[in-house]
Structure formats: structure tokens, C-alpha cells
């Protein structure tokens with residue numbers, strides 16, 4: 001091709017493009033609207049003093065500024081008569097399960113979770129998650145879902161296809177073969193046992209590492225590990241798990257940027273293996289003084305699920321054992337030692353509309369009101385590894401906020417009755433005055 005032909009072709013190309021071009025430069029998109037919350041009393045961080053008459057500016061789902069006094073915005077939410085706290089975090093739920101502690105066979109209620117139809121369960125689970133969101137819980141950790149709908153539900157909620165809270169889940173409970181599930185969760189139905197395929201059951205370090213990798217690829221936002229309760233069935237027995245197995249589960253999860261939550265069945269030797277393996281949180285308990293010392297050394301946080309222990313003991317559903325007093329003692333000792341404590345309801349073991357009672361039980365176990373509020377905000381965000389996004393009302397964080405009609409630090413009971421809930425900058429509940 002001659003040079004002149006090339007020039008001609010090039011100029012044709014350029015003129016054709018010039019004819020198609022807009023005569024003016026493309027317009028820049030308009031800035032996202034700014035919502036301003038006029039907050040009478042702001043508890044931005046439970047450890048800090050309450051700030052009066054604040055404006056919290058929210059744009060594109062994030063907090064962009066906090067100003068003294070009441071400033072203007074594209075839309076204004078009047079919370080001048082309210083106390084505003086960070087969005088609440090429930091670190092231990094099973095929103096995809098149903099259970100009636102007062103039925104004749106409460107553990108048998110889990111069965112529809114793995115033999116029932118997944119779509120109706122997903123609809124029912126979305127409604128339960130939404131009910132918790134309406135109570136101010138904008139983030140839920142879902143720790144075990146035999147119906148295997150958590151990842152799809154979390155994704156649909158994150159995409160806004162289904163309203164609901166932020167869901168961080170592990171569908172299986174990772175346990176070593178011969179562990180906890182088989183004896184407890186079949187309601188005596190041997191015919192059902194083969195249907196219950198727990199993807200988290202593994203044996204040996206190599207198999208456990210493979211299982212965790214597979215699960216994270218499938219969508220796990222956290223890894224739930226479940227220590228065996230074999231010692232209850234075989235008195236005098238030690239941990240079913242080996243250190244190598246627990247190390248494989250935890251180190252694989254951490255390498256793939258996931259936290260690990262470990263269900264404790266109260267056997268100190270097993271708890272110690274999990275703590276030393278580096279589990280991020282220990283759930284339930286009870287926990288011994290040796291466990292607590294190890295938790296301090298390894299910066300392990302504790303989710304005691306006090307209300308679940310109380311209700312399970314009162315109903316007798318889990319046998320004649322008293323789970324509550326050892327749980328309260330565990331909280332007192334962990335608190336005295338400086339172990340970070342976390343709010344976890346363990347729904348459906350506790351009713352979906354009654355989870356806020358956990359706050360009162362934490363207070364009666366010796367926490368100050370500010371420490372109680374921290375269990376569902378600052379402590380929880382840290383334990384999720386999301387302290388840059390969640391846990392306080394601060395510039396740059398996600399706009400998750402909850403308002404109450406009176407000061408929750410003066411009376412924790414009000415935490416059961418929010419008047420306003422915002423998640424990711426969207427108002428999902430507002431019983432307060434609107435402008």
C-alpha cells in the first residue's frame with residue numbers, strides 16, 4: 001500500500017468518526033444525591049462520649065462527612081429526638097433453619113433443612129433475615145445451613161434482588177469424621193442419615209484443606225468449624241480432632257482471606273487445639289480458665305450465645321444439662337481477662353423477634369452498657385476483619401446506622417425497639433419523622 005493510499009484511508013476513517021462524534025464533550029454524570037441524617041445524639045463508637053446535634057452525610061452508600069449542627073442535603077432524615085448507633089452485627093445465626101425448642105423432637109426439626117425443597121426454604125429464610133434487619137441487625141454471620149441456600153441468598157441480597165441484611169455465611173460446619181453431627185441431628189432417623197451430606201466433614205489434614213478450598217470457591221464468606229461432642233457420648237474421651245486437621249482448616253481459611261468461627265462443645269482440650277490453630281472466634285462454650293488464657297495469648301474473641309444456653313436449658317430440649325450457669329461464668333471470666341466478647345443470638349434456638357435479650361444477659365454477666373453495645377458493633381466488626389467498613393459511625397465506612405427513641409446506654413432494653421434502620425445508605429425502616 002502506497003503512503004498516499006494510507007493517508008487517504010486514514011483521513012476517510014477520521015472524517016467518518018468525526019461525522020459520528022457528538023458536537024459537544026460527553027456530559028459528566030450528576031453527583032449521587034446526599035442524604036443527611038440530623039442526629040440528636042450520636043453514639044458513633046460505644047467507647048467514645050455521645051455527641052449531640054450532629055449531621056451525618058451519606059452518599060453512594062458510604063458516610064462521607066460528620067458535621068456539628070444540622071446542615072442541608074438533597075434529602076434529610078430527622079433523627080433529632082433519637083440516639084443513633086452503628087448498624088448492629090449478629091455474629092451467630094442460622095437464619096436458614098427453623099427449630100422449635102418446645103417440640104417433642106427439636107433436633108428433628110432440622111431434617112427439612114436437608115430433605116426439604118430449597119426454594120420455599122429460601123423464601124422463608126429471606127423473611128427471617130429481613131425481620132432481623134428490621135430489628136437493627138444490618139450484618140449477620142450465618143454459621144451452618146444444611147439447606148445450602150446461604151450463598152445464593154447472600155448474593156441476591158447483596159445485589160439488591162431481595163431486600164435483606166448483609167449475610168456472611170458458611171453453609172457446612174467443618175468437623176472431622178466421626179464428630180458431632182451424626183449422633184445429634186437425625187432425630188433417631190437412620191434412614192435420613194445418608195441424605196445428610198455435610199461438605200464440611202473431613203478426615204486428615206489433606207482432606208480438610210481440600211474441603212475448605214472447595215467451600216470458599218463455592219462462596220463461603222467464613223469457615224464454621226465444629227468441635228466434636230464425642231466426650232458426651234464416650235465419657236473420658238479426648239478431642240476427636242487432631243491438631244493437624246484443625247491447623248489445616250484454619251490455615252487454609254486464613255490463606256484464602258476467610259475468618260474461622262469454632263463451635264465449642266465445652267471440651268477444654270479440643271478448645272485449646274482450635275485456639276492454638278488460630279480460630280478467630282470461639283462460639284458457645286463453656287470455656288475453661290486454660291482456654292481463656294490461650295484466647296488472650298492468641299487474640300481469640302468469644303461469642304457466648306447466652307440466651308440460647310438459657311432457653312436450651314429451660315426447655316430441656318438438649319437434655320437435662322444446665323448450659324446457662326457455665327456460660328455466664330465463662331463470660332465473667334473471659335470479660336475479666338480482657339477477651340473480646342461478641343453478640344451472637346444463635347437463632348433459631350432463640351426466637352427471631354427476641355434476640356435483643358442477649359444484650360441484657362451480657363449486662364447481667366458483668367459488661368457495662370458500652371461494652372454490651374461494643375459486642376454487636378466495634379468488637380464484631382474487628383472479629384469479621386471488617387473494621388474499615390463496619391462497627392462505628394465514621395467517615396469512609398458503610399452507612400449502616402440504627403436509631404432508638406431513648407439512650408440505649410441508659411437502658412439497654414430499648415435495643416429491642418429501633419425506630420430507624422439504614423443499611424448501605426438505604427433507609428430500610430423509618431418510624432421517626434421524615435422531611
Ligand SMILES: [Zn+2]
Pocket residue numbers: 092093094143144346
Ligand atoms: Zn449455632
